[in-house]
Amino acid sequence: MIFVALILLIVVLAGLRIVAQYQRAVVFRLGKFQSIRNPGLTWIIPLIDVARLVDVRVVTLTVEPQETMTKDNVPVKVRAVVWYRVTQPKDALIEVESYGAAVTQTSLTALRMVMGKHTLDELLKEQAMLSVSLKETIDKVTEPWGVAVERVELKDVEIPQTMQRAMAQEAEALREKRARIIKADAEFEAAVKLRQAADEISRSGAALELRRMQMLTEIGAEQNTMTVVMLPSEFVTAAGALAKMAAARAPAAPDAGAPPPLSAG
Numbered sequence: 001m002i003f004v005a006l007i008l009l010i011v012v013l014a015g016l017r018i019v020a021q022y023q024r025a026v027v028f029r030l031g032k033f034q035s036i037r038n039p040g041l042t043w044i045i046p047l048i049d050v051a052r053l054v055d056v057r058v059v060t061l062t063v064e065p066q067e068t069m070t071k072d073n074v075p076v077k078v079r080a081v082v083w084y085r086v087t088q089p090k091d092a093l094i095e096v097e098s099y100g101a102a103v104t105q106t107s108l109t110a111l112r113m114v115m116g117k118h119t120l121d122e123l124l125k126e127q128a129m130l131s132v133s134l135k136e137t138i139d140k141v142t143e144p145w146g147v148a149v150e151r152v153e154l155k156d157v158e159i160p161q162t163m164q165r166a167m168a169q170e171a172e173a174l175r176e177k178r179a180r181i182i183k184a185d186a187e188f189e190a191a192v193k194l195r196q197a198a199d200e201i202s203r204s205g206a207a208l209e210l211r212r213m214q215m216l217t218e219i220g221a222e223q224n225t226m227t228v229v230m231l232p233s234e235f236v237t238a239a240g241a242l243a244k245m246a247a248a249r250a251p252a253a254p255d256a257g258a259p260p261p262l263s264a265g
Contacts, residue, residue, distance in 0.1 A: 014046040019037055020039060021039045022056060023056065025037035026093050028049065033090060054089035056089065059084055059085065060081065063080040063104075063111055064079075068116055071117060074163060076157060077157075078154060080155055081153050081155050082107050083150040084138075084148065084150060085150060089146065091144065091146030092146040095144055095145050102145060106138055110138045114134045118130065131152050131154055135152040
């Protein structure tokens with residue numbers, strides 16, 4: 001009796017299994033799937049049941065650098081990081097031999113395929129969009145294996161040195177173009193303002209005198225040796241009027257093609 005009790009105690013102790021909080025136990029009975037055991041203490045039939053533990057935590061996978069050609073035939077080297085987790089422990093053990101290696105190889109091929117469908121500008125400017133596309137591509141393949149891709153990020157994009165220099169020159173040319181456009185717009189606005197100011201000043205002689213006094217103040221503040229001779233605005237107006245009168249009184253020049261006047265007699 002004691003011997004039988006001892007055997008039963010050994011069988012009970014041999015079948016005890018402890019499943020951690022971040023694990024799930026997949027139980028196979030005589031080679032067939034039987035059940036999935038949750039975290040805690042569980043018991044299986046020794047020599048008949050086999051429990052395989054599956055980690056359901058998020059796994060961080062660093063995808064090794066992949067050298068590929070973009071859509072516009074530029075060689076690039078891309079690194080990415082993939083976060084995935086097992087959502088169906090049964091499928092992760094039955095549908096694929098090693099789900100970790102399978103996710104790694106799927107990430108490598110998907111990275112090359114997605115990068116080859118986009119140009120270099122899209123690869124550099126639309127990394128968020130490319131990360132989403134890469135996640136959907138990998139997740140579509142791994143879903144039957146009970147693996148869900150949580151997130152994908154492009155870690156680094158390396159381009160040839162010659163392409164880097166060309167892009168730097170292009171960026172410099174664009175900055176110079178924008179600077180010239182801004183300067184031309186400023187000069188145009190300044191010219192418009194000056195014309196408006198000249199129109200306003202020409203309407204009042206007092207305003208013109210005030211502008212002259214302001215100009216003298218600005219010249220004197222610079223401490224230079226310039227000599228300025230100021231003339232009243234009436235002199236300039238009078239000179240202009242005399243010039244117009246002289247031009248009006250001047251006899252018109254004879255036309256070279258006209259016949260000479262006939263003399264009397």
